[in-house]
Amino acid sequence: MKKSHPIRRAVLATAVTVSGIVLLLSLKPATDPGSAAAAGGAAPPVGAAAPQGGAQAAGTATITGTAVQTQYGPVQVRLTVSNGKITQAEAVQAPSGGQSSQVTADAVPKLNQAAVAAQSAEIDAVSGATYTSTGYKESLQSALDQVQSSGGGSADQGGSGSAQAARTVTGAVAQTQYGPVQVRITVSGGKITQAEAVQAPSGGQSSQVTADAVPKLNQAAVAAGSADIDAVSGATYTSTGYRQSLQSALDQAGG
Amino acid sequence: MTTTLAGGRAARRQTMRRIRPRRSPAVPLLIAVWAGAAAVLWLWWQNTPSVADTTGRVLNAGRITGLLAGYLMALVVLQMARVPALERRVGSDRVARWHAMTGRYTLCLVVAHVFLIMWGYALQAGKTLGDVVQQTIDSVNQLPDMGKAAIGTGLLVLIGLVSIGPVRRRMPYDTWYHVHLMTYAAVYLTFWHQISTGNDFAVEPAAKTFWYGLYGAVTALVVWFRIITPIRLNLRHRMRVEAVIEETPGIVSVLVGGRKLHRMGAEAGQFFRWRFLAPGMRFSSHPYSLSAAPRPDMLRITVKAIGDHSARLRELEPGTRVWAEGPYGALTAQRRSRGKVLLVAGGVGITPMRALFETLPGAAGDITLLYRANSTQDLALWDELAKIADERGARLMYAVNSPDGARPDISAESLQRKIPDIDRHDVFLCGPPGFAQSVYEALRGAGVPARRIHHESFEM
Numbered sequence: 001m002k003k004s005h006p007i008r009r010a011v012l013a014t015a016v017t018v019s020g021i022v023l024l025l026s027l028k029p030a031t032d033p034g035s036a037a038a039a040g041g042a043a044p045p046v047g048a049a050a051p052q053g054g055a056q057a058a059g060t061a062t063i064t065g066t067a068v069q070t071q072y073g074p075v076q077v078r079l080t081v082s083n084g085k086i087t088q089a090e091a092v093q094a095p096s097g098g099q100s101s102q103v104t105a106d107a108v109p110k111l112n113q114a115a116v117a118a119q120s121a122e123i124d125a126v127s128g129a130t131y132t133s134t135g136y137k138e139s140l141q142s143a144l145d146q147v148q149s150s151g152g153g154s155a156d157q158g159g160s161g162s163a164q165a166a167r168t169v170t171g172a173v174a175q176t177q178y179g180p181v182q183v184r185i186t187v188s189g190g191k192i193t194q195a196e197a198v199q200a201p202s203g204g205q206s207s208q209v210t211a212d213a214v215p216k217l218n219q220a221a222v223a224a225g226s227a228d229i230d231a232v233s234g235a236t237y238t239s240t241g242y243r244q245s246l247q248s249a250l251d252q253a254g255g
Numbered sequence: 256m257t258t259t260l261a262g263g264r265a266a267r268r269q270t271m272r273r274i275r276p277r278r279s280p281a282v283p284l285l286i287a288v289w290a291g292a293a294a295v296l297w298l299w300w301q302n303t304p305s306v307a308d309t310t311g312r313v314l315n316a317g318r319i320t321g322l323l324a325g326y327l328m329a330l331v332v333l334q335m336a337r338v339p340a341l342e343r344r345v346g347s348d349r350v351a352r353w354h355a356m357t358g359r360y361t362l363c364l365v366v367a368h369v370f371l372i373m374w375g376y377a378l379q380a381g382k383t384l385g386d387v388v389q390q391t392i393d394s395v396n397q398l399p400d401m402g403k404a405a406i407g408t409g410l411l412v413l414i415g416l417v418s419i420g421p422v423r424r425r426m427p428y429d430t431w432y433h434v435h436l437m438t439y440a441a442v443y444l445t446f447w448h449q450i451s452t453g454n455d456f457a458v459e460p461a462a463k464t465f466w467y468g469l470y471g472a473v474t475a476l477v478v479w480f481r482i483i484t485p486i487r488l489n490l491r492h493r494m495r496v497e498a499v500i501e502e503t504p505g506i507v508s509v510l511v512g513g514r515k516l517h518r519m520g521a522e523a524g525q526f527f528r529w530r531f532l533a534p535g536m537r538f539s540s541h542p543y544s545l546s547a548a549p550r551p552d553m554l555r556i557t558v559k560a561i562g563d564h565s566a567r568l569r570e571l572e573p574g575t576r577v578w579a580e581g582p583y584g585a586l587t588a589q590r591r592s593r594g595k596v597l598l599v600a601g602g603v604g605i606t607p608m609r610a611l612f613e614t615l616p617g618a619a620g621d622i623t624l625l626y627r628a629n630s631t632q633d634l635a636l637w638d639e640l641a642k643i644a645d646e647r648g649a650r651l652m653y654a655v656n657s658p659d660g661a662r663p664d665i666s667a668e669s670l671q672r673k674i675p676d677i678d679r680h681d682v683f684l685c686g687p688p689g690f691a692q693s694v695y696e697a698l699r700g701a702g703v704p705a706r707r708i709h710h711e712s713f714e715m
Contacts, residue, residue, distance in 0.1 A: 208307060236398075
C-alpha cells in the first residue's frame with residue numbers, strides 16, 4: 001500500500017533498460033574473433049550436418065584436428081590438404097572474449113600462414129600468444145596425423161560405399177549488391193551432404209553478416225536438399241545470391 | 256480472576272496453534288523471473304561474437320529488446336492464467352498490478368525492437384534512418400512469418416492503447432475485456448517470427464527448445480486453469496441463484512445454492528468471478544467477495560449497485576444458472592501472524608471482512624471490526640455483525656458521518672485511543688482506494704508494521 005509513483009517508475013524502468021543495453025553492447029569486443037579464421041577469404045565453417053573430408057573426390061580433403069583446451073579456451077585447427085600438401089589452415093575455434101579476442105585476431109592468421117609454409121606442426125609460437133600457439137600446434141598435429149593415417153592426404157573413402165558417388169560441384173558466381181556469392185556443394189547418392197560458400201561478401205559490416213548468415217544457409221541447403229531455402233533475416237541479398245549459385249550447382253549436379 | 260486469566264491464556268494458546276502464517280511466494284517467483292531474464296541475455300551474449308559499428312550496435316540492441324520482449328510476453332500471459340499459487344498466495348490484486356506493469360513494459364520493448372531492427376537492417380543495406388518505413392515494408396514482405404508478426408504487433412499496440420487509463424475508463428468493461436482477450440491471438444501471431452528469423456534461435460537449437468518449452472508451459476497453464484478447471488468446477492457444483500435480498504438501499508445479497516459447495520475450498524475473505532446466465536448478463540463476469548463463510552449448500556455475495564452489472568443483480572430470478580470461477584484472493588486467515596486482529600471495512604468492503612469476522616479463530620476480545628459508512632442506514636449487514644460480535648465476544652465499532660456531513664476522525668491518535676495495543680494487531684483492510692490509503696497511513700502512524708497490514712486493492 002505504498003504510494004505508487006507511475007512517472008518515477010516509468011523513468012526508472014527506461015533508464016535501467018537503456019543503460020543495461022548500452023552496457024551490454026559496450027562490453028562486447030569490436031572485432032570478431034571468428035574473423036581471424038575467415039581472414040584471407042577462407043570459406044566460413046561448414047555446416048555441422050556435413051561429414052568431414054567432403055571435398056575428397058577432387059583430390060582435396062578437409063581435415064579437422066581435435067579441439068585442444070587451453071587456459072583461455074579451446075583451439076581447433078582445420079586443414080585443407082590437396083595432393084598431400086597443406087594448402088590452407090584455419091582455426092575453427094580459438095579463445096575469444098575480452099583481451100583474448102584481440103590476441104586471437106593477431107596470432108591466428110600468423111599461425112595459419114606458418115602452418116602452410118612449414119607443411120608440418122613444427123611452427124614457432126607467436127609471441128604474446130603462447131597458450132593459443134601451443135594449442136594450435138597440438139590440434140594441427142592431430143589433423144596431420146589423420147592425413148598420414150589416410151595415406152598422405154589422398155581421398156579417404158572411409159569405407160562408405162556412397163563415397164564413390166560423391167562429387168563436388170561449384171555453382172556459378174552470383175553477383176549481389178555487396179559482392180559475389182559462390183556456392184560449392186558435395187553431392188553423394190543424389191543428396192547434398194555438404195554445402196559451403198567459396199565466395200561471400202566481405203569487408204566491414206559484410207564480414208559479420210556473412211559470418212552470421214552463411215553457416216545457416218549451408219545448414220539449410222543440406223537440410224532442404226534443394227535451393228528452396230528461406231532467406232536469413234538481415235542478409236537478404238546474400239541469401240538471394242546464395243540461392244542462385246546453389247541452384248546453378250544443383251543444375252550441374254542433376255545434369 | 257486467576258481462573259479467568261488462565262482460561263484466557265489457554266484459549267489464546269489454542270488460537271495461536273491454529274495460526275500458521277503462510278509466506279507469499281512472491282519473492283522466489285520474482286527471483287525466478289529475473290533469473291530467466293538473465294538467461295535470455297546470456298543467450299544473446301553467447302551468440303554474439305562482437306559488436307562492431309553503429310549498425311552492429313543498433314541491430315544488437317534490437318535483438319536484446321526482442322529477446323526480452325519475447326520472454327516477458329510469455330510471463331504477461333502467465334500472470335493472467337489464474338494459477339492458484341498466484342491468485343491465492345500472492346493475491347489476485349497484486350498479480351493484476353504485475354500484469355499491467357509487465358504488459359506496459361513489454362509493449363514498449365516490442366515497439367523499440369521493431370524500430371531498432373528495421374533501422375539496423377536499413378543501415379546494413381546502406382540506407383539511412385529515413386528509409387526505416389520502406390525497410391519495414393520490405394522485411395514484412397520478404398522474411399518468413401513477418402506478416403503474422405506485423406498483424407500481431409498491430410494488435411498489441413491496439414490493446415495497449417485501449418488499456419491507457421482515460422481510454423479504458425470511457426469504455427464499457429465488456430468491450431475492453433473482449434479487446435484484451437485478443438492478446439492471445441497477438442502472442443500466437445508474433446511467436447513464429449521469433450523462431451524463424453530470430454538470430455539466437457537459428458544458431459542455438461537448445462534455445463529454440465527452451466523457447467518452445469516456455470510458451471508451451473504457459474499455454475498448458477492457460478488451458479488448464481482458465482478453461483478446464485472452471486468447466487470441471489461448474490459441472491461438479493451446478494450453482495443456481497436461490498434468493499436475492501436487499502440489505503440496505505443500493506446493497507443486495509445474492510444467495511447461491513449448489514452441490515457440495517464446501518468442496519470448492521473457498522475461504523472467508525476470498526472471491527469468485529461470477530457470471531449469471533440471465534439475459535444481458537451472460538457475457539460478462541465480475542469479481543464479488545463472499546460475504547459469509549461458505550456453507551456446503553450455500554454461498555453468499557453482497558454487492559453494491561455501482562455499475563451496470565451490479566445494478567442488474569437485484570432483478571435476478573431465483574433458479575438462474577450461475578457460472579463461477581474461483582476461489583481467488585489472498586486476503587484470508589493465512590495472512591495472519593498475531594493473536595489479535597483488527598478488521599477495517601469501508602462501505603461495501605464489509606463483505607470479505609464480514610466473512611473473516613465470523614470465522615477468524617480467536618478468544619473473546621481478540622477480534623475487532625471497525626466499520627466505516629456514510630450513515631447508519633448504510634451499515635449493511637449490521638444486525639448479523641452485532642450477533643456475531645455478541646456470540647464470540649468480539650468488538651464491533653462503526654464510524655459514520657455526523658449529521659452535518661463531517662467525516663469521522665480516523666487518525667493514528669483516534670485509533671490508538673480506541674485500541675491501545677493496536678501495534679500488536681494484524682490488520683485486514685478493505686474499502687475504496689482513498690479510504691484504504693488514509694487508513695493505511697493512520698495505521699502506520701499508530702505503529703502497525705507494514706507487513707501486518709493486509710490489504711487488497713484492484714486499483715491499477
